[in-house]
Amino acid sequence: MLKFTPAISLLALATISSASIAAGWQALPETAPAPANNPTTAEKVELGKILYFDPRLSSTGTVSCNSCHNVMLGGEDNRALSMGVHGQLGGRSAPTVWNSAFNSVQFWDGRADSLEAQAAGPVTAGVEMGMKNWDDVVARLETIPGYAIAFKSAFGEKAIISKENATKAIAAYERTLITPNSPYDRYVKGEKAAMNNQQIRGMNSFSQTGCTSCHSGAAFNGPTMPAGSGFYVNFPTFTDSPYVAQYDLLKDKGRGEVTQNSADDHKYKIPVLRNIALTAPYFHNGSVKTLDEAVRVMAKVQLNKTLSNDEVADIVAFLNALTGEFPQQTLPRLPASSGQTLTP
Amino acid sequence: MLKFTPAISLLALATISSASIAAGWQALPETAPAPANNPTTAEKVELGKILYFDPRLSSTGTVSCNSCHNVMLGGEDNRALSMGVHGQLGGRSAPTVWNSAFNSVQFWDGRADSLEAQAAGPVTAGVEMGMKNWDDVVARLETIPGYAIAFKSAFGEKAIISKENATKAIAAYERTLITPNSPYDRYVKGEKAAMNNQQIRGMNSFSQTGCTSCHSGAAFNGPTMPAGSGFYVNFPTFTDSPYVAQYDLLKDKGRGEVTQNSADDHKYKIPVLRNIALTAPYFHNGSVKTLDEAVRVMAKVQLNKTLSNDEVADIVAFLNALTGEFPQQTLPRLPASSGQTLTP
Numbered sequence: 001m002l003k004f005t006p007a008i009s010l011l012a013l014a015t016i017s018s019a020s021i022a023a024g025w026q027a028l029p030e031t032a033p034a035p036a037n038n039p040t041t042a043e044k045v046e047l048g049k050i051l052y053f054d055p056r057l058s059s060t061g062t063v064s065c066n067s068c069h070n071v072m073l074g075g076e077d078n079r080a081l082s083m084g085v086h087g088q089l090g091g092r093s094a095p096t097v098w099n100s101a102f103n104s105v106q107f108w109d110g111r112a113d114s115l116e117a118q119a120a121g122p123v124t125a126g127v128e129m130g131m132k133n134w135d136d137v138v139a140r141l142e143t144i145p146g147y148a149i150a151f152k153s154a155f156g157e158k159a160i161i162s163k164e165n166a167t168k169a170i171a172a173y174e175r176t177l178i179t180p181n182s183p184y185d186r187y188v189k190g191e192k193a194a195m196n197n198q199q200i201r202g203m204n205s206f207s208q209t210g211c212t213s214c215h216s217g218a219a220f221n222g223p224t225m226p227a228g229s230g231f232y233v234n235f236p237t238f239t240d241s242p243y244v245a246q247y248d249l250l251k252d253k254g255r256g257e258v259t260q261n262s263a264d265d266h267k268y269k270i271p272v273l274r275n276i277a278l279t280a281p282y283f284h285n286g287s288v289k290t291l292d293e294a295v296r297v298m299a300k301v302q303l304n305k306t307l308s309n310d311e312v313a314d315i316v317a318f319l320n321a322l323t324g325e326f327p328q329q330t331l332p333r334l335p336a337s338s339g340q341t342l343t344p
Numbered sequence: 345m346l347k348f349t350p351a352i353s354l355l356a357l358a359t360i361s362s363a364s365i366a367a368g369w370q371a372l373p374e375t376a377p378a379p380a381n382n383p384t385t386a387e388k389v390e391l392g393k394i395l396y397f398d399p400r401l402s403s404t405g406t407v408s409c410n411s412c413h414n415v416m417l418g419g420e421d422n423r424a425l426s427m428g429v430h431g432q433l434g435g436r437s438a439p440t441v442w443n444s445a446f447n448s449v450q451f452w453d454g455r456a457d458s459l460e461a462q463a464a465g466p467v468t469a470g471v472e473m474g475m476k477n478w479d480d481v482v483a484r485l486e487t488i489p490g491y492a493i494a495f496k497s498a499f500g501e502k503a504i505i506s507k508e509n510a511t512k513a514i515a516a517y518e519r520t521l522i523t524p525n526s527p528y529d530r531y532v533k534g535e536k537a538a539m540n541n542q543q544i545r546g547m548n549s550f551s552q553t554g555c556t557s558c559h560s561g562a563a564f565n566g567p568t569m570p571a572g573s574g575f576y577v578n579f580p581t582f583t584d585s586p587y588v589a590q591y592d593l594l595k596d597k598g599r600g601e602v603t604q605n606s607a608d609d610h611k612y613k614i615p616v617l618r619n620i621a622l623t624a625p626y627f628h629n630g631s632v633k634t635l636d637e638a639v640r641v642m643a644k645v646q647l648n649k650t651l652s653n654d655e656v657a658d659i660v661a662f663l664n665a666l667t668g669e670f671p672q673q674t675l676p677r678l679p680a681s682s683g684q685t686l687t688p
Contacts, residue, residue: 053416062411062427071675072397078681083406086431280683289683329675331415337422339624339633 025203026218027185028274028324032101032175035227038116038168040175047154048173050332051166056144057123057137059130060085061342065122065170069097071177071329074278080286084122085130092252093286098326099274101175102219108284109255110230110269115171120163134163141166146335179275179324187321195321202318205311210303220273220322230255232267235284236301243297247287254284277320292316369547370562371529372618372668376445376519379571382460382512384519391498392517394676395510400488401467401481403474404429405686409466409514413441415521415673418622424630428466429474436596437630442670443618445519446563452628453599454574454613459515464507478507485510490679523619523668531665539665546662549655554647564617564666574599576611579628580645587641591631598628621664635660 034040051057052071055064068082068090069075075096077083082090092108100106106118122128123137131137141147141161151161154169184203186194195203206212214222214233222231236249244250249266256265268284281287282294295315299305307315378384395401396415399408412426412434413419419440421427426434436452444450450462466472467481475481485491485505495505498513528547530538539547550556558566558577566575580593588594593610600609612628625631626638639659643649651659 055411055414056422060427060431061421061423067399067406070399070678072678074680077405078400078686079405083404087404087429088431278680280681280685291683293683326677331673331675333670334414334416336418336622337624339635339637341624342422 025184025188027188028099028178028180028182028218029102030178030180032178033227034172034175035114035116038171040172041154043154044169044172045176046173046332047150048169048171049329050150050334051170052173053332054334056140056334056337056341057129057131058085059132063129065097065119068094068122068128071097071326074098074275075100075177076279078280080281082128084125084128088127088130090125090127092284093281095271096275096279097174098177098179098324099219099272101178102217102272103221103269104225104227105230105269108268108271109258110232111255111258113228115174116167119167119170119174137166138162140341143338143341144335145338150335176327179326182274182324183321184318185324196317198314198317199321200318202314202316203321205307205314206318209299209305209307209311209315211298211315214270214302215273222270230269232264233270233302234266235268236266238301238304241297241300241304243301247283247297248285249283249287249301252284273319273322275323277316277323291319295319369528369532371532372443372522372524372526372562373446374522374524376522377571378516378519379458379460382515384516385498387498388513388516389520390517390676391494392513392515393673394494394678395514396517397676398678400484400678400681400685401473401475402429403476407473409441409463412438412466412472415441415670418442418619419444419521420623422624424625426472428469428472432471432474434469434471436628437625439615440619440623441518442521442523443563443616445522446561446616447565447613448569448571449574449613452612452615453602454576455599455602457572459518460511463511463514463518481510482506484685487682487685488679489682494679520671523670526618526668527665528662529668540661542658542661543665544662546658546660547665549651549658550662553643553649553651553655553659555642555659558614558646559617564614566614574613576608577614577646578610579612580610582645582648585641585644587645591627591641592629593627593631593645596628617663617666619667621660621667635663639663 038044052065055062055067057064063085066072068077068084070077075098076094080093082094084090095108101115106112106115107121112118112121120134124131124133131140138161147161151159151165155165159165183194183199187200216222217224225231232255235254236244239250253265255267256262258264277291280291281289282291288294288297292312295312296307299307382388396409399406399411401408407429410416412421412428414421419442420438424437426438428434439452445459450456450459451465456462456465464478468475468477475484482505491505495503495509499509503509527538527543531544560567569575576599579598580588583594597609599611600606602608621635624635625633626635632638632641636656639656640651643651
C-alpha cells in the first residue's frame with residue numbers, strides 16, 4: 001500500500017492513511033456544504049442555472065458553461081479536449097460538474113479553491129469562453145434587462161450585476177448537482193440486491209487492488225480535506241510502463257504548471273468517480289477511450305499491478321454501479337437580449 | 345395596398361388579397377397540425393427533444409440544433425449569422441424554432457417543405473453541424489445504446505435508428521414549441537386590458553401602414569398555404585432606398601439561390617413575428633440590431649412609407665405584445681456515450 005509514497009507529500013500521506021482506513025464505504029450525501037459567505041438559496045440557484053446555460057457569457061455568444069460541462073450528459077462533453085469559441089481546443093479534458101461540490105479544490109490541478117473561484121476562470125479564458133475580462137462580461141449582462149431583476153432577487157434589492165455575484169450564483173447552482181441513489185449507494189445503505197454479483201466482486205477488487213488508496217470517500221475523490229486545500233497525487237506514479245508513452249501521460253505537468261515548482265510536476269487532484277461510466281474518454285488528456293482500458297492503465301501506472309481481464313471487467317461493472325440518479329430539472333428561460341447584447 | 349404587386353406572383357397575389365382581408369386578427373392556436381405520416385406522440389416528442397439538444401449530432405460533438413435555435417431564448421441565437429462547428433459562420437441569421445410549426449415551408453428561402461425536411465439539413469451542412477452524411481449520423485447514434493431503446497419506444501419494436509425516424513422525432517418535438525397567451529392573444533380573445541394604449545395604437549398602425557399585407561394570420565407569417573407550398577415576397581421591394589445599401593439587402597438572392605431562376609431573386613418566405621422582440625438582430629442577414637430600426641426599414645423598403653418616430657414606437661410596442669408564454673419544459677437527459685461515440 002505504501003508503494004505510492006514518493007508521489008505524495010508526507011503530510012498528505014498521514015491524512016490518507018487514516019482517512020482511507022477509517023472511511024469505509026460511504027453513500028453520497030444528498031446535499032453539499034456551502035461556504036459561509038455564499039449560503040445556498042432558491043433564488044441564487046435559479047440565477048446560477050440561467051447563467052450556467054447562457055451562451056452570451058462567451059465572446060461569440062455560442063459557448064456556455066454547459067457546453068463543456070453538459071448536465072444533460074455526464075456533466076462534461078465526451079470529448080478528449082473541450083472546444084471553446086472559434087473551435088479552439090482546451091488543454092485538458094473537461095471534468096464533470098456533477099458532484100463537483102464535493103471537491104475541496106477545482107480543476108485537474110486544483111488551482112481554484114472553490115466552485116466560486118472556478119466559475120470565474122473559463123469565462124475569460126481565450127480558448128474557452130473568450131471574454132476579454134469580467135468588466136466586459138458585466139457590461140454584456142447589463143444589456144440584458146432581465147438580469148438586473150434576477151441579481152436583485154438573488155442578492156437583495158441593492159445588489160448589482162458583478163463578477164462576485166455571478167460566480168456565487170453559478171456555484172450555488174452547481175452545489176445542487178448531486179446524483180444520489182446509485183446502485184452502489186443503495187447497496188451500501190443495505191439494499192443488498194442493488195448490485196449484482198459481478199459488481200460486488202468488482203467492489204472488492206477495487207479495494208484490494210488499492211484503488212481506494214486514492215479514490216476513497218463518498219465521491220471516490222480522496223480523503224476529506226478542508227475546503228480550499230487540495231490533496232494531490234502523482235499521475236503517473238510508475239513511469240516505466242509502456243502506457244506512459246502510449247497515452248502521453250507525462251506531457252502535462254499538472255499542478256506543476258500552476259506552482260512552477262518541479263516537486264508538483266505531474267500531480268493532480270483525485271477526480272470524482274461518480275458517473276464515470278458516462279464520461280468517456282478518460283484522464284486529464286482524454287487519451288483513453290474506454291473504461292476498461294482506463295482501469296487497466298490506472299492499475300499499472302499508479303499501483304504497478306497487471307489486472308486480469310476478469311478483474312478489469314469486475315471493476316468496470318462496479319464503476320457502472322456508481323451511476324446515480326440525476327435530479328429532474330426544468331429548462332431555464334434566459335432573459336431576452338437587447339439589440340446591443342451581441343455585437344459582432 | 346397594391347404597391348407591392350410587382351414583387352409577388354399573380355397566383356400568390358390572388359391568395360393574399362382574399363386571405364389578408366378575411367383573416368382579421370387571430371389568436372395563436374395552442375396546437376399545430378401534424379402531417380398524416382408523422383402524428384405527434386409523447387414518445388416521439390421525447391426522443392425528438394433529446395436529439396434536438398444532443399451536440400453529438402455534430403461532427404465535433406459541440407453543436408446541437410439548440411445551439412443556433414435556442415429554445416431557452418427566443419428560439420435562435422441572437423447572432424447576425426449563426427456559428428457552426430469550428431467557429432464557421434452560416435450565410436443567414438437563424439430563424440426562430442418557436443411556432444415554426446405554423447410555417448408552410450421552412451428556411452428563409454422555403455427550400456424545405458416540412459419540419460421533417462428542415463431537420464435533415466443543418467446536421468450535414470459543413471458550416472453548421474458538419475457531419476459528412478446521414479449514414480455517419482446514424483452510425484454515431486448507434487454507438488449510444490440508449491438511442492436504440494428510445495427509437496423503438498417512439499416508432500415501435502421493429503424501428504431502427506434512421507434519418508427518417510430521427511427527423512420525424514425532431515419535427516414532432518418542434519410542433520410542441522408554441523407560445524400562446526401573449527398580450528395580443530389575450531386582447532384578441534376579449535381581455536381588453538391585456539394591451540396598453542400604445543400597443544393598441546401600434547396594432548392599428550401596423551395594419552394601416554400595410555404590414556398586414558404580408559404579416560397576416562395567427563403567426564403573422566402570411567396567408568395560410570397548403571403544407572409544403574411557400575408564399576414568397578420580394579425583400580426589398582423598393583430598392584431605391586438608402587437602407588438597401590446600408591444594410592446590404594440585395595447581396596443575398598434568397599429563393600433565387602434555390603431555384604436558380606432569376607424571377608425568384610430576393611424573394612423570401614414571410615417570417616413569423618411572434619416573439620420578435622426576443623430575436624435581435626433582424627432580417628435574413630442580421631444586419632439590423634434593433635426592432636425600431638427594423639420597423640423603420642421594413643416600412644420604407646417594402647411599403648415605401650416613412651414612419652414617424654411615434655409610429656415606430658407604437659408599432660414596436662405592439663410587436664412586444666406578441667411575446668407569448670413559453671411552455672415549461674424539463675431538461676432532457678441525453679443517453680450515455682460509449683468510448684467510441686466521439687472519435688477525434
